[in-house]
Amino acid sequence: MPVPAAARLPAPPRRVLEALGLAAAAALLVARLDLATLAAGLGLFLWGMTHLEDAIKRLSGGTLNRWLHAATSGPLRAIGVGAVATALVQSSSLVTLLAMSFVGAGLVALPGAIALIFGANLGTTTGAWLIAGFGLKVDLARYAMPLLALGLIGGRVLQGTRAGIAALLLGVGLLFLGIDFMKLGFEAWQDGLRLDGLAGERFWHWPLFVLFGVAATVVMQSSHATLLIILAALASGQLPYLPALAVAIGANIGTTVTALMGALGASSAGRRLAGAHLVFNLITACVALALLMPLAWLVDVLGGAIGLGETAWTLKLALFHTLFNGLGILLLLPFIPRLAGLLERWLPDPARRDPAQARYLDDTALAHADTALTAIEQEARRLERRAYHLLCAAILMPSAEVIGHPPDRAVARAPIEPDDWPSVNARYHERIKPLLAEILGFYARIDVPLTEAQEARLTALYERSLRLVEAVRFGEVLQRSLLRHAAPDSPLREAHDDLRMAVAEGLNHLANAPDIPHIGAALEEVRRHWQHELAERLRRQRLDAWQASSLMNDLHQASRLLEALTPPPEPPA
Numbered sequence: 001m002p003v004p005a006a007a008r009l010p011a012p013p014r015r016v017l018e019a020l021g022l023a024a025a026a027a028l029l030v031a032r033l034d035l036a037t038l039a040a041g042l043g044l045f046l047w048g049m050t051h052l053e054d055a056i057k058r059l060s061g062g063t064l065n066r067w068l069h070a071a072t073s074g075p076l077r078a079i080g081v082g083a084v085a086t087a088l089v090q091s092s093s094l095v096t097l098l099a100m101s102f103v104g105a106g107l108v109a110l111p112g113a114i115a116l117i118f119g120a121n122l123g124t125t126t127g128a129w130l131i132a133g134f135g136l137k138v139d140l141a142r143y144a145m146p147l148l149a150l151g152l153i154g155g156r157v158l159q160g161t162r163a164g165i166a167a168l169l170l171g172v173g174l175l176f177l178g179i180d181f182m183k184l185g186f187e188a189w190q191d192g193l194r195l196d197g198l199a200g201e202r203f204w205h206w207p208l209f210v211l212f213g214v215a216a217t218v219v220m221q222s223s224h225a226t227l228l229i230i231l232a233a234l235a236s237g238q239l240p241y242l243p244a245l246a247v248a249i250g251a252n253i254g255t256t257v258t259a260l261m262g263a264l265g266a267s268s269a270g271r272r273l274a275g276a277h278l279v280f281n282l283i284t285a286c287v288a289l290a291l292l293m294p295l296a297w298l299v300d301v302l303g304g305a306i307g308l309g310e311t312a313w314t315l316k317l318a319l320f321h322t323l324f325n326g327l328g329i330l331l332l333l334p335f336i337p338r339l340a341g342l343l344e345r346w347l348p349d350p351a352r353r354d355p356a357q358a359r360y361l362d363d364t365a366l367a368h369a370d371t372a373l374t375a376i377e378q379e380a381r382r383l384e385r386r387a388y389h390l391l392c393a394a395i396l397m398p399s400a401e402v403i404g405h406p407p408d409r410a411v412a413r414a415p416i417e418p419d420d421w422p423s424v425n426a427r428y429h430e431r432i433k434p435l436l437a438e439i440l441g442f443y444a445r446i447d448v449p450l451t452e453a454q455e456a457r458l459t460a461l462y463e464r465s466l467r468l469v470e471a472v473r474f475g476e477v478l479q480r481s482l483l484r485h486a487a488p489d490s491p492l493r494e495a496h497d498d499l500r501m502a503v504a505e506g507l508n509h510l511a512n513a514p515d516i517p518h519i520g521a522a523l524e525e526v527r528r529h530w531q532h533e534l535a536e537r538l539r540r541q542r543l544d545a546w547q548a549s550s551l552m553n554d555l556h557q558a559s560r561l562l563e564a565l566t567p568p569p570e571p572p573a
Contacts, residue, residue: 041180044181045224048172050171078118079118084119097367110269125325128322129315132318147173210249213253214254223255242296245292245320249324256277303319379442380464386435387468388507416482416483421483424472440465482500492554499558506520531552
């Protein structure tokens, strides 16, 4: 039976479907000015949130990072600081991603980070209070225009911190304008559609509103945007009070999506924290939904006690949002250690990790300058330790006898078995190069605003990593010569033992006390001694010219090795 011609047509490409969808949406917005105003307000609000978050990252200069890091010493303190930090930056996603970076970098323990996330959930409820108490009652467009003008002009002509302030003003201006457009859109829509009929009394209506809140937050990637829609609809009479409470519960669940997306590129520790975030929000939402009517009654009682009017629905919704998040913290606070233990069992670390694989370079660390810098610092220290151990092999001495304690000359004079010392070049490709490649790749992906101090530190770490590789290359050349003259009766063995001992002392100082001046002093003394000794032995024919030039080259390679490892002097203040 022949296949109909229509069935043989290829499926429309994705770009065509996207173009058709955009055309349909544009036609709808052109036909419905009220919908266009709502969509414009939502877009401006989300754009403002993006500018605001970027400005906060630029202006924090590491302060937010250090503040949150210091807060995890106790659960109550972590909850308080997480709430305050989120209230100030108005982004629970930022605080969540920072906490994931801290855990992934091994800077904080999982229980402390979980408490920080609990506090961030409480802090995000301040957004509802600001929108309900201020944004919906004031003509924000009057204030938005000057802020937009200052932000746009300042962003063009200013640099550094002042440009960050301009970006902050621009973000706030866009938020104000977005809220004002949302109000206008709902006012124009007031007679066209009413949602009262969706508030039926059957038990399955509430979960549907919760799912709507989840979906809206997932699509817009902002619980603040969902709350803005709820509050604007509630203020204009488009949405009844109780369904609005259920949608707010769904918005809380939707905020976990950002953390779950960030966890896709995170370490096991970061995925555990994202799991804790999901568990907290799901349990809190289930409790709030089950107790919706009792909590609504409690909101009425508390609202009356603090002077809220009976019809102050938007402020009551903000109070409800704070109340059920606080209830979730009270319920789960005693179980934080147990939750951390369960997550560690459910999401264990890989059984075997390649030693050359990076441990701290999670994608979540790229969200903030300080977390990215901390991750690179952690990996740079691992790279440095590996390089030092490999350089011990380059001078044919066990690393435990060089780094673990001051080297002993008897170790340098011990017999050398060439088969016991693998090639430095082979070890470099196995243990150094893969880790270096990950560090450089991560460095290239850092795309967040940096302060001058952060830029200088990042450049120093980058250059330090390259100097380590340079030192390993010098060590590779040196090892080949040392192995050629390793026999006890070799004319160069005595000089090589002195050289090896001097380099070992330098490596010991670099690994344990890098601030000691004149790291290469012992090697310089050996160089001076053997320059004089070479002339004497050449005259006495105890060395030939070939051996003498080989020793001079070895001394030069050893000096270049230590010079590459020695930190550069601090620039004058």
